[in-house]
Amino acid sequence: PQAKTAVSDEEVIHREVKSKLYYLKYFIDGEEGYVTIATTRPETILGDTAVCVNPNDPRYTKLKGKRLLVPLIKRSIPIIYDEYVDMEFGTGALKVTPAHDINDHMLGDKHNLETIDIFNDDGTLSNEAQLYIGMDRFEVRKKIVVDLEKEVNLEKVEDYINNVGYSERTDAAIEPKLSMQWFLKMQDLAKPALDAIMDGEIQLHPHKFVNTYKHWMENVKDWCLSRQLWWGHRIPVWYLPDGGYVVAESAEQALTLAKEKLSNPNLTLSDIRQDDDVLDTWFSSWLWPISVFDGIRNPNNEDINYYYPTDILVTAPEILFFWVARMIVAGYEYRGSKPFKTVYLHGIVRDEQRRKMSKQLGNSPDPLELAKKYGADGVRMGMLLCSAAGNDLLFDESLTEQGRNFCNKIWNAFRLVKGWEVDNSIEQPQHSAVAIDWINSILNREIAKLNDHFEKYRLSEALMDVYKLFWDEFSSWFL
Template sequence: MELAEKYSPQTIESKWYDYWMEHRMFHSEPDHRTPYTIVIPPPNVTGMLHMGHMLNNTLQDVLIRRARMQGLNACWVPGTDHASIATEAKVVAKLKAEGIEKSDLTREQFLAHAWEWKEKHGGIILKQLRKLGASCDWERTCFTMDDARTEGVIKVFVDLYNKGKIYRGVRMVNWDPSAQTALSDEEVIYKESQGKFYYLRYKVEGSDRSLIVATTRPETILGDSAVCVNPNDPRYADLPEDARVIVPLVGRSVPVIRDEYVDIEFGTGALKVTPAHDVNDYMLGEKYGLETIDIFNPDGTINDKVGLYVGMDRFECRKVIEGDLQATGLLEKTEAYTNNVGYSERTGVAIEPKLSMQWFLSMEELAKPATAAVMEDVIKFVPEKYKNTYRHWMENIKDWCISRQLWWGQRIPAWYLPKGGFVVAENEAEALELARAKSGDSTLTLADLRQDEDVLDTWFSSWLWPISVFDGIRNPDNDEIKYYYPTNDLVTGPDIIFFWVARMIMAGYEWRGERPFNHVYTPVS
C-alpha cells in the first residue's frame, strides 16, 4: 500500500472508520474472554456534541481501545436519553414557531410531533461521535424510551409500588411555571438575587395597633392564612391570645399564631404564613391546621381564588401590589435585600413552591447499600474527593418526586377507578383485572379507567441504564447481563453524581444485588 507524502487526516480517518465498521470490529458478543464494559452516559437524543462530550468520550474510547488491545472482550454500549423536559421544551418551542400551542393538541397529537422531531434530530450526536473515532458497539445502540427500555421502566415502577416504596401525596414541590411541571430538588439551581424587603402593615382587629410584617414576596399576601410571632418575643407579649389581624388589601381576617420557629432577631419578628407557597409556611400550616390558599395558575399567573389581580403574572403583580399598598398606606417601607432564589435548571425561570399531588419514591432504604458500596470502596471514585460529598448527600436524602407534568416520557402506569382509588399495573389488561378485583365490579371496562396523565422523571429511566442496555430488567437471567454486568468504568461529569450515578448504584443493588460499575471516573471538576 502506497503511503501519501503528506499527512491528511481527512483522507485516512473516514477510510479506517469504514474499515472498522465493515469488519464489525467494535462489536462484542459474550465469549470465553474476560469482559471489559463501559456504558456511555447517554447524551440527550436531540443534543449536539460539545467539548465536554468530546473529552468524556475520548477518554472512554481510550479506555475501551486499550482494553481491546489487552485481549479483553471490550464492549462500549452507546445510546441516547429521551431527556423528557429538555426535549419537550424544544418541541413546544418549535410548534409555537409554527403557530401551534401545546394546549391545542391532544396527548397523541403532541407525541406524534415529538417522535417526528426525535426521528429528525435524534442520533445526530451519535454520528458526530463516529467522527471522533469512538469505537462503540453501534449494533447495541439503545434509547431510554425505546420499547425494551420503556418496558423495563414500567416493570420497575410496578415492582417498587408493590414493595410499598412508591406513594402518591400532596407535597410542596418545585414548580416550573414555564415548563409547567414539578422538578426534583436537584433540578433547582439557587442564585443570589437582588430583591426588596417589603414592610407591610397588618391591622390588629378591634384595636388601633398594627403588626409590621416583612416579606420579599408581597404578592403572596393573597394566600396568607396567619401571622406568626415567637411566644418569647417581648414586643408581642401584650397581644391577646386570640388576636387576629387583617391581611392588607385582601381584608381577610387571620389568626396570630405563636411558634418558636420564628427568629426573634430577624426582621420585625412577625412572619406572614402562606402555606400554599412556602415550604416552611406549609409545615406551620400543617401544624396549626391553617387554610391553604393556592393563588397561582400553573403558568405563574394569579388565579381567581381571591378575586384580585386575576390573570396577572406573578412578577407584574409584585410591582402593582407595591403601588397599591403604598397608596393605601399599608406599606411601611422597603429595603434592598439579597436572597437566594431557586431557578429551573432547564428553563431558567424562578421556581414557584407549589402544593400539588405527585408521585414519590421513598429513598431511605434504597440509599443504604448504595452508600455502603462507595464508603467501603466496592465502587471507587476517581478522584476520591467526591466520596464525602456523596455520603453527605446520601445521608440527607429526601424522597424523590418522580412524576412530571409532561407528555414526552414514560406515562405513569396507574389507572384511576370510576368510584375512587387507583391500581398500578404493567399494562391495561392487568390494570383492568386489578380494577375489577379492587372494586368488586366485574362489569368494569377499560373505558371506565383513566390512566394517570403524568410521565416519569427522565432519571427514572436512566438510573437503570447499566442494567437495561443488556435487557437485565425484563430478562434478569439472560446471558448478556450475566456476562457484561457489573460494568467496569463509568466516565462522567461530577455534576451528575447525584442525579445519575448515585441512583444507578441504588438501582444496581435493588435489581441485581450488586454494584453497576467498579470505578466512577470524573476527569474534570
C-alpha cells in the first residue's frame, strides 16, 4: 500500500516476525453457541463472507446449514464445507475473506461467495468495511481488538511467529487486495524457454541453477503486467464508451479501431480513454536482446542479424526469473531462437550478517574510498579471489587488503627484474637452465589449468591459481 501499486510474487520478501494469533467467537445466527476461528489479521473480519470447515471434521457436522454472525458488524455468513481446510491447524475453522487472501479468493470462486474489498489503495479502510473508515490498517488492528473484547468476541490471544510478506521496493508489509490488472498468460510461452535450458541449447553456469530454473518454469504463473506507477511504458489499451477496449500504437490508431469496432464513425478522441497504468519494468527489459538492435520494428536489419544471439550474459541469480527466463521467452516468441548461448550467474556482495548491501541499511562500503586506500586493482583482486561461481561474497575489508598485497607483490617483482641487465658474455649455469625448464613446465601446466577454468567459468579458481603461481612458484622460488 505504500507504493499504491500491484507487485508480483517475486517482488515480495517473506520474513518471520513475532505476531499475535487472535481467537474470535463467531456466534451462530438465531440460536445459542459459537464457532471459534483464529486469525493474525483481525481487521480483515470486516470482509468475511463465510467460515469454512472440513466436511470430515466431526466437531462441525451439526452446524450444516447454519449461519454465523461476523463480529461487530453482525453480517450473517454461511458455513461452507471444503477439504481444503486442515482439521489439525488452529480450531479447524477458517474465516474466508475472498478480497484479501489468494487462497480465500479461490475458495470464494469455488463456492460462489460475495467479495467485499475493505481496503483503499493506501491501506486505509474503505466504506465497504462499515467501521473504522479512513483509518490505517494497523491502527485498526489495535482498535478492533479492544472492541472485540468489549463485545465478548475475543476468546484469547497467543504469541505467534508469522511469515509476513514485505515489498522489496518499499519494505512495507504487503496487503493482499483484489484489483483489476492486466495479465500475460505464461504457460505456453514458457515451454520453449524451459526446453532450451533442459536440452542444453542455452548453458547455465553454475549448473546448480538449472533445477531452480526448471522449478520456476514448470510452475510458472500468469504475469501481472500492469503497475500503478507514474513512470514507465504506458499500457497501449484504450477503453470505449460501451466498456470494451482496443489495443493500438497511438491514440489516432485507437480511434480508427474504435470506430470500426463500434460501427460509429462519429466517435472522437474524447470518447476513448487510455489505460492509466504502465507496464511492469521487466516487460521492457525482457525485450533487451532484441530491442537494442531495433529488432522489433525492423526484425531483419543488419545489426540484429549480426549480434543476435549474443555469446554470454553475466548477471545475478536473484534475477534469473525476473530477467533471464523472460528474455529467453521473448527470444523464442519474437525471433524463434535463443537470445544468448550462455548465462553466467555470479553471487552478490553481502555484509557480515548476510544482508544485501543497501543505502537503507547503511551497510555498503564506499567503493571510491576502498579504491583510494587499496587501489582499484587491489579491490578487484581481493573480491574476485573469494567469489566462487554462483555463491555470495560476505564482504570483509581484509579481502581488499589481501588484493592490495598481491598487487604490491607483482609491482615489487617487476621493479626487481627491471633493474637487472643481461650479460651475453656469461655462459648460463646448469642450475639456471634447470630452473628455467622448471618454471616453463610449471607455467605450461598452469596455462592448461587456467584454460580449463575459463571454459567452465570458474573465474575465482582461475585467479587463485594465478595468485599461487606468482606468489609461491615465481616469486618465492624462481626469483
